[in-house]
Amino acid sequence: MLRPTPPTTAPLPIASRAAEAPSTEAWGLLLTLSLPWGGSFVFYRLLAGSLPALVTVWSRVALAAPVLFLLLWLRGDRAHLRWRDIAVMAVLNNLVPFSLLAWGETQVTAGLASVLNATTPAFAVIIAALFGAEALSRERVLGCVLAFAGVLVLIGPSVLAGGDVLGGLACLGAACSYGFAALWGRRLRGTPPLAAAAGQCLASAVLLLPVMVAVDRPWALPMPGLGTWAAILGLAWVSTALAYVIFFRIVVVSGPQNAMLVTFLTPVTGLLLGALFLGETIMARMIGGLVVIAAGLVAIDGRLARHLARWLA
Numbered sequence: 001m002l003r004p005t006p007p008t009t010a011p012l013p014i015a016s017r018a019a020e021a022p023s024t025e026a027w028g029l030l031l032t033l034s035l036p037w038g039g040s041f042v043f044y045r046l047l048a049g050s051l052p053a054l055v056t057v058w059s060r061v062a063l064a065a066p067v068l069f070l071l072l073w074l075r076g077d078r079a080h081l082r083w084r085d086i087a088v089m090a091v092l093n094n095l096v097p098f099s100l101l102a103w104g105e106t107q108v109t110a111g112l113a114s115v116l117n118a119t120t121p122a123f124a125v126i127i128a129a130l131f132g133a134e135a136l137s138r139e140r141v142l143g144c145v146l147a148f149a150g151v152l153v154l155i156g157p158s159v160l161a162g163g164d165v166l167g168g169l170a171c172l173g174a175a176c177s178y179g180f181a182a183l184w185g186r187r188l189r190g191t192p193p194l195a196a197a198a199g200q201c202l203a204s205a206v207l208l209l210p211v212m213v214a215v216d217r218p219w220a221l222p223m224p225g226l227g228t229w230a231a232i233l234g235l236a237w238v239s240t241a242l243a244y245v246i247f248f249r250i251v252v253v254s255g256p257q258n259a260m261l262v263t264f265l266t267p268v269t270g271l272l273l274g275a276l277f278l279g280e281t282i283m284a285r286m287i288g289g290l291v292v293i294a295a296g297l298v299a300i301d302g303r304l305a306r307h308l309a310r311w312l313a
Contacts (some may be wrong), residue, residue: 008171015266022261026254033246033262036270040239041110044102046231050224051191052216053102054208056232061094063236068198068244079195083203085187086196090203093181098204101174104174107167109280114270115290116171121263121300122147123179133183141300146296154289172277193251197244263297 020028045057056283072079102201105113122144124154128134142288188196252260267290 022254022258023232025123026258029250032261034265034269036239036243037266038273041114041270042273044075044105045110048106050228051212054212054216055218056102057098058212059232060236062199064240065201065205067241070171072198077192079192080200083274086199087203088182090200092177092184094200094204095131095208096177100170100174104167104170108164110274111271111280113171115267118179118267118293119147120175121297123176125300127183139302143296143299147293150289150292154293163198193248199236219267
């Protein structure tokens with residue numbers, strides 16, 4: 001889950017400079033945003049047995065795009081979109097990660113997928129360093145080490161047992177793609193975030209349509225039931241369109257750095273919603289992996305260390 005330069009659907013690493021503490025309103029919005037983003041993993045899991053992965057992904061972006069463009073029209077926003085940059089962003093931030101998550105959750109639980117997706121900031125930090133966009137500080141190196149140690153806690157037993165490792169690796173691949181999206185997103189600075197989000201969804205729908213038609217042959221699928229339609233609409237309208245609106249409100253209220261704090265909340269809501277609505281078991285290794293990954297995110301964020309240093313000074 002990362003953002004504002006420009007928005008993705010998976011949180012970007014937090015910048016190194018200090019930010020003011022979130023207000024009560026900001027915390028309320030952050031908690032609210034964690035529900036649709038955490039819920040996206042539940043929707044993927046619900047759809048895993050009903051629709052092929054590419055049909056699920058195409059439905060998500062195709063149904064979210066008109067809602068986002070309608071919001072732009074109602075607000076009177078006008079923006080010139082650089083469609084080549086938008087198309088690449090659509091691939092990195094939507095098509096690849098959404099498809100990997102949709103397939104990965106045919107193999108792993110929604111809760112496990114949400115925790116693995118929390119490694120996105122670590123991937124973004126490493127990719128930015130590899131391409132010379134940002135330097136790797138000691139804190140960020142430590143954070144990345146901790147984040148991937150948490151992954152080993154999560155999927156280590158699966159590797160040994162030959163179980164759900166492929167699904168776990170697909171979820172990590174999605175987080176890695178979000179990391180590349182965070183780097184490419186710098187090209188979209190100056191583009192209104194909601195316009196960029198709408199453009200990404202539209203470009204994703206157009207690019208994926210011929211692939212989805214060729215691979216999944218949607219006309220040959222049985223007619224979806226009400227439960228399937230509810231999950232599709234929830235994924236598109238709640239976890240995508242509504243989530244973007246809430247995210248951008250947080251940016252206005254509290255700034256982009258504090259908006260990134262949703263990274264800490266989404267895996268928790270993913271675990272809890274998976275247990276509540278899917279009856280998934282929250283295993284000790286999931287809690288352990290989440291704690292280690294969260295420690296890595298704290299190190300990458302850097303603000304906690306600065307607060308402690310000022311308190312001890």
